[in-house]
Amino acid sequence: MAVSRREFLKGSAAAVALSALGAPVLAATGSAGPDKWVKGVCRYCGTGCGVLIGVKGDKAVAIKGDPNNHNEGKLCQKGALLIPAVVYAKDRITDPMIRKGGKKSPLEKVSWEEALDFAAKHFRETIQKDGPQAVAYYGSGQALTEESYLANKIWKAGLRSNNVDGNPRLCMASAVAGYLTSFGKDEPMGTYNDIDNATCFFIIGSNTSEAHPILFDRIARRKESSPDVKIIVADPRRTNTARIADMHVPFKPGTDLALLNGMANVIFREELDNTRFIDRYTAFKKGTGEAASLEEYKAFVAEYTPEKVQEISGIPAADVVKIAKLFAESTAAVSLWCMGINQRSKGVWANNLIHNLHLITGQIGRPGATPLSLTGQPNACGGVRDTGCLAHLLPAGRMVENEQHRNQMEDFWGVPRGTIQPKMGLHTVALFENMVQGNVKALFIHCTNPAHTLPHLNKYTPALEKAFVAQTECFMDAETLKYADVVFPAAFWCETDGVYGCTERRYALTEQAIPPLGNSRPVIQVLMDFAKRVGVDPKLMPYKNAADIWEEWRKLSKGSPYDFFGITRNRLKKESGIKWPCPTEDHPGTNLRYVRGEDPLVPKDHPDRIFFYGSPNGKATIWLRPHQPPFEPADAEYPFVLTTGRVIDQWHTATMTGKVPELHRAYPSAFVEINPDDAQKLGVKNGDQVVLETRRDKMTFPARITDTCMPGLVFCPFFDKAKLVNRLFHDAVDAASKEPEYKICSTKVYKQA
Amino acid sequence: MAAKKPLLIIALLLALAGGFYLYINIIFPPVRCEAAKHPEAPEQYADCLECHLKVTPATAQNWRESKHGVLLVKCVVCHGLPDGKGSVPFAAKPGVQDICVRCHEPAMKQMVEKYGAELECDSCHPHHQNPMHRRAFEAKKPSKTSF
Numbered sequence: 001m002a003v004s005r006r007e008f009l010k011g012s013a014a015a016v017a018l019s020a021l022g023a024p025v026l027a028a029t030g031s032a033g034p035d036k037w038v039k040g041v042c043r044y045c046g047t048g049c050g051v052l053i054g055v056k057g058d059k060a061v062a063i064k065g066d067p068n069n070h071n072e073g074k075l076c077q078k079g080a081l082l083i084p085a086v087v088y089a090k091d092r093i094t095d096p097m098i099r100k101g102g103k104k105s106p107l108e109k110v111s112w113e114e115a116l117d118f119a120a121k122h123f124r125e126t127i128q129k130d131g132p133q134a135v136a137y138y139g140s141g142q143a144l145t146e147e148s149y150l151a152n153k154i155w156k157a158g159l160r161s162n163n164v165d166g167n168p169r170l171c172m173a174s175a176v177a178g179y180l181t182s183f184g185k186d187e188p189m190g191t192y193n194d195i196d197n198a199t200c201f202f203i204i205g206s207n208t209s210e211a212h213p214i215l216f217d218r219i220a221r222r223k224e225s226s227p228d229v230k231i232i233v234a235d236p237r238r239t240n241t242a243r244i245a246d247m248h249v250p251f252k253p254g255t256d257l258a259l260l261n262g263m264a265n266v267i268f269r270e271e272l273d274n275t276r277f278i279d280r281y282t283a284f285k286k287g288t289g290e291a292a293s294l295e296e297y298k299a300f301v302a303e304y305t306p307e308k309v310q311e312i313s314g315i316p317a318a319d320v321v322k323i324a325k326l327f328a329e330s331t332a333a334v335s336l337w338c339m340g341i342n343q344r345s346k347g348v349w350a351n352n353l354i355h356n357l358h359l360i361t362g363q364i365g366r367p368g369a370t371p372l373s374l375t376g377q378p379n380a381c382g383g384v385r386d387t388g389c390l391a392h393l394l395p396a397g398r399m400v401e402n403e404q405h406r407n408q409m410e411d412f413w414g415v416p417r418g419t420i421q422p423k424m425g426l427h428t429v430a431l432f433e434n435m436v437q438g439n440v441k442a443l444f445i446h447c448t449n450p451a452h453t454l455p456h457l458n459k460y461t462p463a464l465e466k467a468f469v470a471q472t473e474c475f476m477d478a479e480t481l482k483y484a485d486v487v488f489p490a491a492f493w494c495e496t497d498g499v500y501g502c503t504e505r506r507y508a509l510t511e512q513a514i515p516p517l518g519n520s521r522p523v524i525q526v527l528m529d530f531a532k533r534v535g536v537d538p539k540l541m542p543y544k545n546a547a548d549i550w551e552e553w554r555k556l557s558k559g560s561p562y563d564f565f566g567i568t569r570n571r572l573k574k575e576s577g578i579k580w581p582c583p584t585e586d587h588p589g590t591n592l593r594y595v596r597g598e599d600p601l602v603p604k605d606h607p608d609r610i611f612f613y614g615s616p617n618g619k620a621t622i623w624l625r626p627h628q629p630p631f632e633p634a635d636a637e638y639p640f641v642l643t644t645g646r647v648i649d650q651w652h653t654a655t656m657t658g659k660v661p662e663l664h665r666a667y668p669s670a671f672v673e674i675n676p677d678d679a680q681k682l683g684v685k686n687g688d689q690v691v692l693e694t695r696r697d698k699m700t701f702p703a704r705i706t707d708t709c710m711p712g713l714v715f716c717p718f719f720d721k722a723k724l725v726n727r728l729f730h731d732a733v734d735a736a737s738k739e740p741e742y743k744i745c746s747t748k749v750y751k752q753a
Numbered sequence: 754m755a756a757k758k759p760l761l762i763i764a765l766l767l768a769l770a771g772g773f774y775l776y777i778n779i780i781f782p783p784v785r786c787e788a789a790k791h792p793e794a795p796e797q798y799a800d801c802l803e804c805h806l807k808v809t810p811a812t813a814q815n816w817r818e819s820k821h822g823v824l825l826v827k828c829v830v831c832h833g834l835p836d837g838k839g840s841v842p843f844a845a846k847p848g849v850q851d852i853c854v855r856c857h858e859p860a861m862k863q864m865v866e867k868y869g870a871e872l873e874c875d876s877c878h879p880h881h882q883n884p885m886h887r888r889a890f891e892a893k894k895p896s897k898t899s900f
Contacts, residue, residue, distance in 0.1 A: 064855050073859040077830045080855055085840050209825060218825050243823055648825050649800075662829035662839040665798040 019606060034062050039576065040510030041069075041088075041500040042079040043493045044143070044651050046375025047212045048502020049075055049538050049574045052706075053083065053494050053513040058515050060087050060234075060494055063163045068574035069508065070161065078651055080742075081660045086492075087514075089659040091476035093489040094518025098631030103465055107487060112519065116526075119470040119486040119532030126442045126468070127534070132161035133305035136431055136440050139166030139336045139389055141380030144498025146549040147523045148379075148389040149445065150541070154527060157413045158536035159711035162400055162425030163440065165391045168380040169450045170455075173737035174342040175373040176385055178351020178481025181623065181736075182359075185397050185561050186385050189593035190334070190370025191504035192577060195219055201231045202323070204256060204354070205340020209240040210376055210648035212338075219336075220244050222697045230326050234259065235340065236643070237673075237708050237715060249323060253641045254630030254744045255313035257346060259320065260353035261627060262309035265301040266324035267360055274326075274362030281610050282359050283619045292624055300624045312627060332368030339376060339645065343742040347734040349625040356622050364620075365595045365610045374572075375503040377652075384499010386562055387553065391425035395553070396560040397614075400424045412556055413540065429455070429731055435463030444530075445471040445585035446523060447490065451480040452653040455740040456731035457724055458697055468529070472523050475655040479721050488526045491516035496523070498546050505593070507567050508577030558583070561614055563601060630744040632695075633734035634712065638746035640678075641713045642692060642728060645743075649744030650719035651699040657719070670720035672701035674749065679703065682751060689752040692716070694728040694745055700752055714749055720740075791835035801828040827858075849874050 034054030042049045050069020054062030063083040096115030097107040110118075126134050136154050139148055148166075154224035155164045168176075179186045195201075197220045209216040223229050223244055233245040234256065242248035251259060267273050284292040292300075306317035327333050335358065354369050363369040375381050388395040398405035406420045426434055431455060434440040443464075454460045458480045464483035472490040473481060481487060494513040501507045516522065528541045543549050546570045557580075558565040564580035566587045570576060579589035581601050592598035594612050602611045612620045634641050649663040655662045672690055674682070684690055690703045692714065701716060701723060709715050716725045732741050771795050792804075805813040805828070816822045821831075833841035847853065851872050854861060861874065 064858060067859040076854050077825075077827060080830060081840060083840075213824060220820075220823060240823075240825055468875065649827070660839070661834055662841060665834065666800040666827065666829070668798040 020672055024352045035049050037064075038494065038513035039066060039573075040494055040513065041378060041502070041508045041577075042075065043082060043656065044076075044078050044378060045212055046377055046380060047071070047214050048378055048500060048504070048505045048506055048508060048577070049079055051075065051079060051082075051216050055513050058514055060084065066576050070504070070506065074214055074217060077648070078213075078657060078660075078663060083488065083660055084201070084655075085660040085662075086656045087494065088517075089475060089656075091399050091659075092492070092517055092520075093473055093476055093487060093695060094520055094729075096519065097484075097487040099485050099637065102481065103485070107484070108265075110307040112521070112529075115486050115488060116529050116533055119488075120530055122468045122485070123442050123444075123470075123530075123534045129394070130441060132159050133163060133425075134440055135159060135161055135442045136163035136165070136426065136435075138431065138443055138445045138448065138450060139164070139169065139384065141166065141168040141306055141375070141377030141384050143379060143383055143447045144496070144510075144546065144577040145379060145383040145387060145501060145553065146498050146546040147446065147527065148383040148525050149387040149395065149523055149553050150543070150549055151444075152387055152389040152395070153413060153540060154531045154536055155566075156394070156400075156420050157415045158412070158531055158540050159534065160419060160421055162391055162421050162423065163431060163576060164389055164425055165428045165431055166384055166389060166446075167428075167453065168377065168384040169390060169737075169739060170453060170742070171339060171342060171376045171739070172373075172380045172385065173390075173427075174344065174347030174351055174734055174740040175375075177734075177737040178355065178373070181348065181621060182352055182355035183594075183612050183620050185613075186238060187372075187505055187562075187593075188370065188372050189595075190372045191506070191591050193369045193591050194332075194368050195222055196332050196373060198222065198330075198332050198334040199226075199229050199368065200326055200333040201229070202234070202327050202333060202335045202357075203232065203241060203245075204335065204337050205342075205350075206235070206336055206338035206374055207235070207239040207241050207340075207645060208336060208338070208374065209243070211376070211646050213648060215336075215374070216241065216244075230330065232323050232326060234323070236641075236710050236713050237645075238710075239708060240648075247319070247323065249315055249319055251313040251315045251395045253643060253713060254344070255368050255627070256341070256624065257350055257353055258309050258312040259315060259323075259628035260335060260357065261301050261304040261348065261625075262306060262320045263324035263327065263361060264353075264356055265304045266306065266321050267328045267357070267378050268298050268301065270321075270325060270328070272325065273360045277362030278360060278622075280608060281612065282434065282622050283617060284622050284624065287626070296626055297622060300626075304627070310540070312689070320465040327357060327363070330363075332366060333358070333361070333363040333367060335371045336374055338374040340436055340743055342373075342737075342739060344739075344744070345631040345732045345741040346625075346628050347739050347741075348736040349623070349628070350623050352621075352623040354624075355620070359620050359622050364596050367592070372503070378502065381501040381503060381505070382499060382507055386501060391427050391431075396419070399589065412452040415540070423663040427733075427738060429460075429738060432460040432463040432516075435467045436460065440467060442468040443470070445469060445480060447472060449478045449653045449655065450481045451483055452478070452721055452724060453718070453726065454687060455726055455729045455742060456696060457727045457729075459731060474520070475659075477658065477721070478655050479653065479724070487516065487522075488530075489520035490526070491522045493522045495520070496546070499550060502577075505579045505590070506577040507564060507572065507580060509569070509572035511573065522546070529570060556607065561601060562661070613625050616733055632745045634746045638694065638748050639712070640747045640749045642694065642745050642747040643713060643715050643743050644718045644725055644729075645715065647708060647717045647719070650717065652719065667717065667719070670701055670717050670725060671704045672749075673706050673709045673715040675709045675713070676705050676707055677711045678714075678749070682749060684751050691748075691752050692728060693748040693750075694730075696730065697727045699723060699725065699728060714747065722725045793836050846875075 037052040049071035050066025065073040065075040095109040100104045176186045231245045232247045233242045235247040236253045286292045306320040307322045310317040358364040358371045367564045469484045470486040471484040472488045474492045495516040497512040563583045566582040566584040596602045647667045649666040688703045831847040833843040
């Protein structure tokens with residue numbers, strides 16, 4: 001008792017002293033009493049939380065959650081610490097810079113005119129000499145919608161090059177192809193509201209807790225409010241997400257396709273399928289694309305008996321049955337997945353197989369029943385997928401290789417028919433491969449850091465050494481700046497205005513809160529000034545500001561399956577995000593897409609309750625996709641599987657979170673997680689330097705001995721620029737989505753001599 | 754002699770109190786691990802929990818089992834950094850109106866509307882204590898769908 005009292009008293013005294021110390025610090029940072037709060041969206045992940053930016057004078061001094069947005073005032077620690085550490089980071093780039101004497105010369109500050117002329121000259125000359133296919137744009141799921149729409153238009157209609165791709169290819173492409181092939185159009189049919197109504201969560205290939213903390217909070221609250229709700233987490237790592245799970249199902253990495261087919265088998269065997277739904281709303285297809293029947297599908301999945309799934313994946317047969325029953329017997333099941341499914345050489349198939357489960361059980365189109373793919377970046381959905389800012393796409397779900405779609409866009413943009421090249425451009429990996437080969441000679445990079453994030457970095461960084469690189473960037477420590485010939489200082493996040501579209505089809509506006517720092521400029525201005533100098537007709541870009549671009553994009557969406565004509569700039573200023581389809585200004589937005597009475601694009605008198613209007617036959621497709629192993633499974637020579645991912649405190653390449661001492665100190669550098677059993681066999685102790693050697697390269701990491709990883713699996717986070725773990729990875733991509741397999745490669749693991 | 758007796762008693766009591774103080778300090782040293790203060794060198798940067806599980810195990814465990822712990826709302830989010838270099842001021846007891854409000858403003862507004870007064874949240878919701886957090890998010894009843 002004496003001790004606790006003593007400690008208590010000492011603690012209280014310290015608390016009083018420290019709170020007294022704390023008060024002036026708070027006042028010094030100015031976070032007490034901003035003059036006004038400006039509405040926006042968080043800069044980080046695809047959850048798309050609403051924020052309020054506290055502004056005093058012309059400085060951003062505070063940030064808090066927007067109580068009117070889906071996050072109801074909450075922010076995760078990354079979002080809550082965004083201001084002032086990131087906005088006013090010491091290494092913010094505030095002046096344009098160029099390398100006057102080639103790649104080895106230093107970056108020198110120059111005027112905007114000089115930087116723009118310098119970049120434009122190279123692009124102009126490259127196009128004159130080698131044609132428009134020799135120049136490319138590499139964009140980002142963090143760019144504003146207006147920026148991506150504009151860049152897409154400049155390249156495809158202005159420069160006549162379809163080489164427009166970006167980092168969403170590295171994260172969401174498989175989800176896009178999954179939705180496209182299963183439902184005919186991209187983007188989820190459900191929303192976050194489904195989390196509040198679900199009675200079963202099937203979380204596979206997602207560490208929601210660390211990658212989407214506010215959604216995890218919502219799932220946890222759902223579980224708390226109704227403990228009957230079941231949560232299944234299928235993941236080879238026992239992440240923090242598994243802490244709220246009723247079942248954590250670890251499996252051999254890369255064997256989830258067998259599990260998903262096995263679940264389908266159990267669902268039929270136990271007669272938990274929804275025959276009426278299947279008959280009315282679905283069609284079956286074989287991998288080759290030819291039609292199949294329900295009986296053929298049943299026979300196909302019948303091969304995946306629980307015992308066979310156990311053999312392939314290591315999941316006990318009884319658990320396969322249990323998961324399938326929990327999923328199918330629940331009144332409303334939500335599937336959530338992220339990079340564990342997408343960043344795979346069979347990522348699209350894995351996506352299809354998740355959709356299959358929802359289609360055979362009818363767990364779709366009702367509150368709480370939906371396959372909801374989580375997005376990694378704040379504007380991959382709205383900005384890149386919807387505006388068609390990828391090599392094979394045109395805006396609003398149109399395809400480059402469809403002549404009718406090209407003509408529609410040419411007419412809308414007011415360019416002669418035949419302007420848009422009929423062949424799709426180069427997807428990311430092919431783009432960098434072509435740069436290595438010298439076929440693509442000039443690259444415009446916006447808002448992303450490929451020298452850090454591409455797979456098989458040793459193979460692809462020479463591309464950046466070889467090609468002329470113009471880059472927009474905010475922070476001096478981005479790895480790619482090492483290769484940039486021109487750097488345009490971009491206005492950061494709340495220094496300009498623009499729309500982000502998050503996972504749940506919600507478009508929300510970040511209004512300009514403060515002026516751009518130093519000489520930095522909004523990127524739409526940079527893109528237009530650059531394009532005019534390269535020779536793009538100024539009539540293609542008749543915009544005064546981002547709102548003008550939004551207006552054009554909004555009109556373009558009218559009548560399309562992505563109809564958000566009703567989401568005007570004024571509405572976005574007033575409301576904290578609106579979910580499309582939203583065809584008219586008085587429409588409140590849509591929660592249940594494809595559902596009559598909910599989705600305004602389904603005719604009110606449609607005979608069926610659900611209408612998958614994205615596909616030509618109005619039906620969703622159930623695909624017969626077999627299990628296939630990953631590109632590089634563990635073998636005798638390289639006996640471990642290496643996987644990569646996030647930690648909650650760092651985001652992507654840490655150019656933002658690395659500036660926040662509170663976040664950075666928790667995980668200042670990369671490490672390798674090793675299972676205690678493996679560590680014992682390898683003679684490795686906590687903190688020992690451990691070598692990971694793959695067929696590409698070898699690197700050393702300090703060991704963290706933890707049972708998060710199952711035996712045979714090691715994990716490294718990818719945020720650390722001093723330890724570019726992607727150097728260890730191969731560059732195998734999904735055949736359909738062209739998304740690389742960042743989640744699985746084989747490796748040797750041994751203690752450093 | 755009689756006049757000196759109370760003084761002697763006081764002296765004896767003082768000596769006893771001093772002795773007890775010394776005894777407590779020697780038997781229960783204020784710092785019970787290798788880290789006498791927060792390690793601040795870059796090579797010592799680590800997640801707070803790694804050390805605090807050893808240094809203040811009860812608090813660390815309480816946090817881990819609380820909602821903040823399950824949701825990974827880590828120490829620094831509310832307490833700031835010990836060297837005060839972050840944007841959150843370091844405080845053993847974070848201020849409700851400075852820190853809690855950053856995430857819980859809607860709930861706080863509701864409470865004010867309900868009870869009509871500005872309350873200190875932690876008088877009813879102790880930050881780290883399990884009972885208020887009801888062993889957060891743990892399943893209590895079997896599901897209708899379980900077998």
